Amino acid sequence: MSNVITPESPLFHADFAKLAEVTKSLDAGVELEEKAFLGHLNLRGNASDEAFTSGVEKALGVALPTAPCTSAQSDAVTILWLSPDEWLIIVDGGKEHETEAALRANLTGHFAVSDVSGGQTIVRLAGSDSINVLKKSMGYDTHIDNFPVGKVIGTAFSKTSCHMLRTAETEFLMVVRRSFADYMWLWLQQASKEYGLKVIA
Amino acid sequence: MFEIYCPYCEEHREEEEFHPVGEAHIQRPVDPEALSDEEWAHYLFYRKNPRGLHHEMWVHATGCRKFFNMTRHTVTYQIMETYKMGEQPSVTEGAKDDAK
Numbered sequence: 301m302s303n304v305i306t307p308e309s310p311l312f313h314a315d316f317a318k319l320a321e322v323t324k325s326l327d328a329g330v331e332l333e334e335k336a337f338l339g340h341l342n343l344r345g346n347a348s349d350e351a352f353t354s355g356v357e358k359a360l361g362v363a364l365p366t367a368p369c370t371s372a373q374s375d376a377v378t379i380l381w382l383s384p385d386e387w388l389i390i391v392d393g394g395k396e397h398e399t400e401a402a403l404r405a406n407l408t409g410h411f412a413v414s415d416v417s418g419g420q421t422i423v424r425l426a427g428s429d430s431i432n433v434l435k436k437s438m439g440y441d442t443h444i445d446n447f448p449v450g451k452v453i454g455t456a457f458s459k460t461s462c463h464m465l466r467t468a469e470t471e472f473l474m475v476v477r478r479s480f481a482d483y484m485w486l487w488l489q490q491a492s493k494e495y496g497l498k499v500i501a
Numbered sequence: 502m503f504e505i506y507c508p509y510c511e512e513h514r515e516e517e518e519f520h521p522v523g524e525a526h527i528q529r530p531v532d533p534e535a536l537s538d539e540e541w542a543h544y545l546f547y548r549k550n551p552r553g554l555h556h557e558m559w560v561h562a563t564g565c566r567k568f569f570n571m572t573r574h575t576v577t578y579q580i581m582e583t584y585k586m587g588e589q590p591s592v593t594e595g596a597k598d599d600a601k
Binding site for chain 1 (some may be wrong): 509510511514517519560561563564565566567
């Protein structure tokens with residue numbers, strides 16, 4: 301029996317490498333990419349506890365975003381605010397264990413860190429028509445005044461839900477559950493059909 | 502569709518993101534063993550169902566996943582306020598006439 305396990309991303313079956321080859325010269329309004337195999341850590345703790353927030357900052361090198369619907373970013377880590385006592389920490393694939401260890405080393409008392417990397421994936425939606433695709437998919441107002449760059453929202457996306465971070469005026473990262481990734485992929489294909497869809501491997 | 506103000510996300514969101522959970526401010530009896538069957542049944546199953554102001558619990562299911570409370574008028578459907586768990590409503594039955 302082989303001990304080598306080859307991980308498969310939730311959208312493995314869609315074969316993005318092949319689709320990227322097919323669509324690479326397309327003049328498309330929507331760009332789609334799966335940010336597979338990143339490290340996802342779910343962190344819970346009391347944001348009004350000074351020891352907790354400073355411990356997280358020491359471990360990650362970024363201050364914890366404690367204001368509602370905000371995010372924080374450095375080269376190595378992205379932190380999304382999920383709720384007043386819950387954050388999603390995204391690091392490069394393979395870094396999740398050392399990040400978790402760093403958090404555990406710097407935190408004491410009432411907190412929780414869980415590695416949820418295998419349970420969800422990130423879909424990057426970009427392109428000049430990406431906003432039009434979002435307008436079809438959810439009720440949330442995507443205007444830049446209401447949804448500025450760096451803001452993160454948890455919302456109903458079509459018939460599933462996702463956490464969405466705006467990283468640029470026409471670029472969004474969507475954190476979606478593994479089991480709903482295929483649904484989202486099918487939905488996004490259909491919703492972006494009229495604008496042209498370019499897949500990035 | 503309601504536009505509901507989530508007191509934790511601190512903004513209005515579509516009703517689609519929320520689920521109603523039922524009447525708010527129901528306290529679990531401290532000593533259930535001491536209750537009669539009737540009292541226990543009242544705790545479990547009996548709800549107010551008022552015509553007018555109702556304090557109810559909702560959950561921001563696809564957002565921050567926090568439970569919170571809402572004061573809503575069951576006839577007009579008007580949402581008077583939403584407030585965090587553990588807080589008391591500022592709009593109550595006594596102030597109903599003002600709310601109309």
